[in-house]
Amino acid sequence: MSDGDGTNIIELENVDKFFGAFQAxxxxxxxxxxxxxxVVCGPSGSGKSTLIxxxxxLEEHDNGKIVVNGHELTSDVKDINAVRREVGMVFxxxxxxxxxxxxxxxxxAPKLVRKSSKSEARDTAMKYLERVKIPEQADKWPSQLSxxxxxxxxxxxxxxxxxxxxxFDEPTSALDPEMISEVLDVMTDLAQEGMTMIVxxxxxxxxxxxxxxVVFMDAGEIVEMxxxxxFFDNPKNERTKLFLSQIxxx
Amino acid sequence: MSFDFALIVDSIPKMLMGxxxxxxxxxxxxxxxxxxxxxxxxxxxxxxxxxxxxxMVYIYIFRGTPILVQIFIIYYGLPxxxxxxxxxxxxxxxxxxxxxxxxxTLNTGAxxxxxxxxGVLGVDRGLKEAxxxxxxxxxxxxxxxxSPIAIRLCLxxxxxxxxxxxxxxxxxxxxxxxxxxGIARTIVAETYAPYEIFISVMVIYLVLTWFIQRSFGxxxxxxxxxxxxxx
Numbered sequence: 001m002s003d004g005d006g007t008n009i010i011e012l013e014n015v016d017k018f019f020g021a022f023q024a025x026x027x028x029x030x031x032x033x034x035x036x037x038x039v040v041c042g043p044s045g046s047g048k049s050t051l052i053x054x055x056x057x058l059e060e061h062d063n064g065k066i067v068v069n070g071h072e073l074t075s076d077v078k079d080i081n082a083v084r085r086e087v088g089m090v091f092x093x094x095x096x097x098x099x100x101x102x103x104x105x106x107x108x109a110p111k112l113v114r115k116s117s118k119s120e121a122r123d124t125a126m127k128y129l130e131r132v133k134i135p136e137q138a139d140k141w142p143s144q145l146s147x148x149x150x151x152x153x154x155x156x157x158x159x160x161x162x163x164x165x166x167x168f169d170e171p172t173s174a175l176d177p178e179m180i181s182e183v184l185d186v187m188t189d190l191a192q193e194g195m196t197m198i199v200x201x202x203x204x205x206x207x208x209x210x211x212x213x214v215v216f217m218d219a220g221e222i223v224e225m226x227x228x229x230x231f232f233d234n235p236k237n238e239r240t241k242l243f244l245s246q247i248x249x250x
Numbered sequence: 251m252s253f254d255f256a257l258i259v260d261s262i263p264k265m266l267m268g269x270x271x272x273x274x275x276x277x278x279x280x281x282x283x284x285x286x287x288x289x290x291x292x293x294x295x296x297x298x299x300x301x302x303x304x305x306m307v308y309i310y311i312f313r314g315t316p317i318l319v320q321i322f323i324i325y326y327g328l329p330x331x332x333x334x335x336x337x338x339x340x341x342x343x344x345x346x347x348x349x350x351x352x353x354x355t356l357n358t359g360a361x362x363x364x365x366x367x368x369g370v371l372g373v374d375r376g377l378k379e380a381x382x383x384x385x386x387x388x389x390x391x392x393x394x395x396x397s398p399i400a401i402r403l404c405l406x407x408x409x410x411x412x413x414x415x416x417x418x419x420x421x422x423x424x425x426x427x428x429x430x431x432g433i434a435r436t437i438v439a440e441t442y443a444p445y446e447i448f449i450s451v452m453v454i455y456l457v458l459t460w461f462i463q464r465s466f467g468x469x470x471x472x473x474x475x476x477x478x479x480x481x
Binding site: 058077081084087088091095096097098099100101108109112113142154158 | 374377379380381384385388390394398399402476477
């Protein structure tokens with residue numbers, strides 16, 4: 001792409017998003033370089049999920065510009081599918097396909113979208129199930145797995161498409177406490193391998209150890225964005241200080 | 251009042267000679283009705299008003315009027331119209347069997363499309379989003395994610411409709427067809443023994459219902475394997 005430095009894999013420029021009269025995103029500008037890990041935090045309703053859902057167009061932004069991997073997001077369906085192929089997403093509620101086995105979940109998109117053969121898709125699926133450390137669950141139904149295992153399957157499912165970027169929308173919020181670390185471990189591994197990641201989470205330990213930048217959002221705006229050390233030790237904005245005091249006190 | 255068992259034993263085999271016609275009416279209109287229902291469903295959820303609105307009117311009319319009236323209008327009413335007699339559909343509409351199939355198909359199609367729509371609406375939005383996020387096209391999402399889940403959700407209601415359709419086939423006897431009910435009515439006219447004959451035909455319908463229920467129960471069980479968790 002000829003737009004300047006070329007290393008920005010995601011660019012948001014003055015993005016607004018409305019739900020009816022409610023403005024969920026206000027003039028958001030953010031760029032993410034290849035290999036960067038961004039953690040987005042903020043109180044509920046602050047627009048964090050909406051922000052990452054706009055990046056793969058599960059939500060359509062109303063104003064501004066979003067460019068992902070050289071494709072500008074418009075209503076052009078071809079471009080949207082091209083972007084979605086390169087952007088993996090992990091949801092709070094896993095969203096595994098209940099009618100497919102674990103390996104069926106992993107093989108579906110490579111077969112349909114990448115046109116992989118069955119055996120190729122199976123090999124890729126097994127490779128990523130091993131990476132998330134549950135190859136032995138391949139032939140089970142999602143409902144037979146624990147929450148932590150289901151979320152690891154969901155991560156593996158996204159990785160099977162070999163994405164350039166991974167979006168995580170509160171991946172540990174629906175998990176029992178004892179299962180959170182197994183998911184965070186997988187995400188930390190992924191970060192160490194150089195995956196570009198945008199993670200919406202309240203896991204501040206993860207933010208501190210993995211993130212290159214922490215973004216704090218409130219009321220649809222990016223209030224503060226800094227490297228974790230600066231962010232946690234020396235927050236500038238009053239709203240950031242209040243939020244950190246609330247979540248770090250217990 | 252005496253109950254003539256010999257007459258029952260004698261007439262059940264006669265009525266069973268009509269079971270082939272009952273099956274033809276049932277299977278043909280069930281299959282055609284399902285195809286019609288799928289077309290209606292796709293029009294209804296297309297998001298285009300000029301496709302959705304006619305289906306809503308159609309469904310309202312066919313669910314909102316008695317099937318007996320629909321059969322009579324198609325059998326007695328349509329042949330009065332010259333353009334119907336001139337149309338390519340005349341060979342079908344000329345025969346009572348064709349009229350019965352058309353009426354049952356149009357009627358069950360309206361019901362089943364609403365059943366299917368309920369199933370489609372019941373599919374968790376998050377699953378469609380997960381498909382979208384993986385880059386699946388809208389068509390792929392509908393075929394590989396929405397449909398299989400929706401089908402399982404609508405099976406109980408659909409089996410209900412097939413049973414209801416099976417019972418409706420008996421109405422074909424009102425337009426001269428000799429299905430089981432038609433034969434039963436003929437025997438009653440000959441013997442003046444409505445009690446024995448109608449109870450016998452009722453028993454046959456009950457047996458058919460049992461088979462339909464069992465078949466759907468089996469399909470449901472097969473399609474719900476993934477819902478059971480490890481004990």
